[in-house]
Amino acid sequence: MLQNFFILCSGADSEILKTCSKGEQNKYAGIGATVFFTAVMAFIASSYALYTVFDTMYTAIFFGLLWGLLIFNLDRFIVSTIKKRDSFKHELLQASPRIVLAVIIAVVISKPLEMKIFEKEINQVLLEQKNELTLANKDQIAQQYTPAVEKLNQDIANLKDEIATKEAETNALYDTYIAEAEGTAGTKLLGKGPVYKEKREKHDAALAELQTLKIANTEKIAGIESQIDALNIEYADTVKNTQPIIDGFDGLMARINALGELPWFPSFYIFLLFLAIETSPIIAKLLAPKGEYDIKIEEEESILAAWTTQKVSQRKLIISTDNDMNQHIFEDLKTEQELYDYKKKKAEELLRLQADKFHDIQVKNL
Structure with missing residues (x-):
């Protein structure tokens, strides 16, 4: 029963094959088994690839099954339409489009399985790329807030400079009236005379202005600092809201690109393996001598053509x-x-x- 199933997979005429020898039947059963297991590998590979896209197992299995059946039908068609003739060049020319199609199918089948086999390495590459994207995203968002924050910081610095300037003026007036009282400067008369009182009044007025300026500028600085805090919070929220997009950067295209970052030889080796599996039925038919089944098929075609x-x-x-x-x-x-x-x-x-x-x-x- 299993042999009959594999013969069905090979696309051979079972009625004609029953009249052939056991060896001929085993040959086509082997070709059919290759076609069947290639379709199974296509189903597994496509299901995994689609799972990375949809993140739903049932959807991935459903469309993977459709893809596996499509590959099975294509392989069966490729093998069944290659006819053995007396000229190898004619057979090779006949099989060349099918070999090209087999190469394309091998690429499609092997790529998802490569991503699964090298999943850990791909995840490492994706992690590095996500980290780079995170830093770049923070820098890009910061460019929107940095000018405003720098301007506010400059305003704070200007207010502090204004206080420092006023404080320096007040200290200078203090030194002036103290020197007048000590007689070391000004009139150089020891004691607290009229000039001393005049200079003391200027210092006291400047000190009052300094206190008023400190209170006013401190309030302004507090308001500006609250604006800076609000901008920092807004910046942090923007980074937080955009981070899930970066965290989700692990789709099919991202994984294929990450696979391309890895050394090429292991992936190429897997591709050659699937290429050998995919083209093995075709190569087997090309290299095998004309058998009993081929002769009977040719006879049937000749009878039909003559009729x-x-x-x-x-x-x-x-x-x-x-x-x-x-x-x-x-x-x-x-x-x-x-x-x-x-x-x-x-x-x-x-x-x-x-x-x-x-x-x-x-x-x-x-």
Whole structure:
């Protein structure tokens, strides 16, 4: 029963193959088994690839099954349409489009399995790429907030400089009236005279202005710092909201690109393996000598071609004979006087009827 199933997979005519030897039957059963297991590998590979796209097992299995059946049908068609002939060049030319198709199928089948086999290495590459994307994303978002934050920091620095300048002026006035009191500067009179009081009043006024300025600028600095905190919070929220997009950067295209970052030889080796599996039925048929099944198939085709040619020739002879007979019959009818008189009588009746109808129409239009 298993042999019959594999023969069915090979696309061979089971009725003709039953009349062949056991060895011939085993050969086509082996070809059918290769076709079947290639379709199974295609089903597994495509299911995994689609799972990375849909993240749903049942959807991936469903479409993977469709893809496996498609590959099975293509392989079965490829193998069954290669006919053994006496010329190897003719057979190779006949098989060349199918070999190209087999190469394409091998690429499609092998790529998802390569991604599964090298999954850990691919994950490492994706992790590095995600880290790079995260840093680049933070830098890109920061470019939107950095100018505003820098401007606010500059405003804070200006307010602090204003306080420092005013404080330096106040300290200078303090030194001035102290020196006046000590007699080391100004009038150089020891004691607290009128000049001392005047300088002391200037210092006290400047000190009051300094205190007022400190209070006002401190409030302004607090307000600016709250704006900076709000911008920092907004920046952090933007980074947080965009991070899931980067975390989800592990789809099919990303994994294929990550696979391309790995050394090429292991992937190429797996591709060659599947290429060998995919083309093995075709190569086997090309290299195998013409067997009993091929001879019987060729005989069946020859019988069908001869029968079709014979039928076409018979139809052409029937048409030619019938035309000749009709020509002779009508030639003989030309000399029949009775048929001539009957034809003439009917023509006269038709002309009379036409003349009467024309007359009635003309009278009606008057």
